[in-house]
Amino acid sequence: MRELFAAIRSRLDAAWLMAETERLWKLELGQRSPDQRAAARRAEALLRRCGLKSVERLRFPADGKTTYQDRTMALAWTVREARLTVIRSPQPLADPVVADYARHPFHVVYGSVAAPRGGTEAPLIGEESLLSGGGARGAMVMLGPVTRPARPVLQALRQAGALGFVTDCITDRYLTPDALPWINACTEGNHWQVHADDGPFIGFTVTPRAGDALREAVRQGGVRVRVQSDARRYAAERDVVTGLLPGRDRREFWIKAHLYEPLADDNSAGVVGAAALARTLRELVRSGALPPPRFSLRLVFAQEVYGFAAYEERRGGCLRPSVLGALNFDGMPLDPARGCEVWLSPAGAPCFGDYVMEDAVAECGPLTRVPWTVEERGHYFDDQGSADPTIGIPSFWCLCRRSLWHNSAQTPAVIDPECFRDALALQGAWLAVMLGLTRRTIRPWRARAAFLAGRHLLEDARGLARAPAAGRPDAKRILAYRLEREAARLEAGQRLCPGAGLPGALAPARALRRSLLRELDPLLPRTASPGAGLVRSAASIVYARASRGVPLDLARMPKSQRFPLPCGGLYGPFVRIVALLDGRRPLGEVIRRAAWEANEALTPGQAADVAHALGKLAEYGYLRRVNRRQAS
DSSP states (O other), rough: HHHHHHHHHTTOOOHHHHHHHHHHHHHHHTTTHHHHHHHHHHHHHHHHTTTOEEEEEEEEEEEEEEEETHHHHOOOEOOEEEEEEEOOOOOOSOSSEETTTTOOGEEEEEETOSSSSSSSSEEEEEEEHHHHOHHHHHHTEEEEOOOOOOOHHHHHHHHHHHOOOEEEOOOOTTTTTTTTTTOOOSSSSSSSOOOOSOOOOEEEEEOOHHHHHHHHHHHHOOHHHHHHOOOOOEEEEEEEEEEEESSSEEEEEEEEEEEEEOOOIIIHHHHHHHHHHHHHHHHHHHTTTTOOOSSSEEEEEEEETTHHHHHHHTTTTTOOEEEEEEESSSSSOOOSOOOEEEEEEOTSSSSSSHHHHHHHHHHGGGGOOOOOOOEEOOOSSGGGGGGSSTTTEEEEEEOOOOOSSSTTOOGGGGGOOHHHHHHHHHHHHHHHHHHHTTTTHHHHHHHHHHHHHHHHHHHHHHHHSOOGGGOOTTHHHHHHHHHHHHHHHHHHHHHHSSSOOGGGGGGHHHHHHHHHHHGGGSSOSSOOOOTHHHHHTTOOEEEEEEESSSOSSSSSGGGGGOOOTTTTGGGHHHHHHHHHSSSSOOEEEEEEHHHHHTOOOOOOHHHHHHHHHHHHHHTHHHHTEEEEEHHH
């Protein structure tokens, strides 16, 4: 593995990576739909220059209506001029023009609409006046420093008849007081960009320094602003770019890197890095340093979450037989001051590649400038959501623990070029192994997989031993579930390489489980676990999935019936529970398994919220209620 890392890294040109990243970032910076089209063309040309085959730029609707996997495609959007000028203030400002698209594109919130022709004047009031019902009609509202312009704010603005808002809500505001937030998810629902049924708004961003000054002026009273904007939403098309390095087998591994997010490390670098890695692997094969790959490698560049859903549906939707795994190049570890979390594929899409990735991190991580840690549970959000069982693509994500997020300070200057090479080389080593797996080459991994399966079991047992006594009654089930997960990984490897004898590698782990249970037995309480009541109450409820993809936008529901997903939404345990609904296990058992997998149990209140939300999803056709006789 170290030799692969070194061979790949030596062929990655840091200067080329940085130059191409900057070129793509500058195209995407304007954040308008024409800028997105220019970026897609650039990405298409990049794939051709890097020697990929079957390069395509595919078009999908950008109409705010068409839906794939419960992800409704965002409307197209553009702007030429937009400006917010303070024309009256009780205290002088450093610059009366506090927001100007010409100065920086992030000054205008994506999806914002036009002001009356020629501009209009309006009072600027504070958020507290909006919430107290005091004279917001026709006004611009200066939001608080930690108030995100999302569903509750937009609803309050609409009900009050406000003209629009100004925000400086940004991560690390005191680290970057002169930076701007990039705001794209200014919507009235769970969705990330404006739909056709989202109401109009005019939104500007300002720096934290300017925001503090404006709030102080508003506190004194009498602030008026001039609002100018020709922004508009419209129906058009948005591109997905893809290219192929063909192998002997038509089944594919993917590198996914999202376009259309105008931040250098999130994600212009991901697109450029994917192309560079594909070119490097191709060169190594042509030079004889790597054998010709068995499996094919496909690069897919699309709008985050939404574009990938559209492309997956065009490919057939459930892709488990044809797509064997995917690397998500988004927010890669490009800063030596920040560590990297490596998220393996979650249980819904088991993959033998989990073992290979753990080995890649153990072998190659110490050779890099960034500390790497493996998070085994994986997730079902963002572009790792393709691991949902209804889609079935095992998905891996090496994500930097960054402080800046959607911040205009995320320019190419935040990227360390040597860390860039490190990140690509480590993931490339994993990819080279997976692309070349055969019955012969997988055999050396059999012993390594057996070792890692046993280590996972031992780690779970140690966690149970350290847990409070009340948390131990499920020990036997937890360790049995652990063996299920390891068996599924080995069976996935067996499907890749029939005859490799991988399932037999689990025999030592089974013996270890019996030994561990004997040692744990004196520590196990003889009472039911704290969640036993919940499990009993949900014993008669069995759900099967009835739609593809983890529900997000709730597009099947009338707008008035849509609701925030419970327990942290896309980023909490709810989506893990949905992913594990299989039409056989009762809901209580599914909730338990989700807790074991993620090591985060639900409170009774959260469980009630989950049960209610699942009922609503079943009502609108996302789930199907199964009676116990059918389930058994």
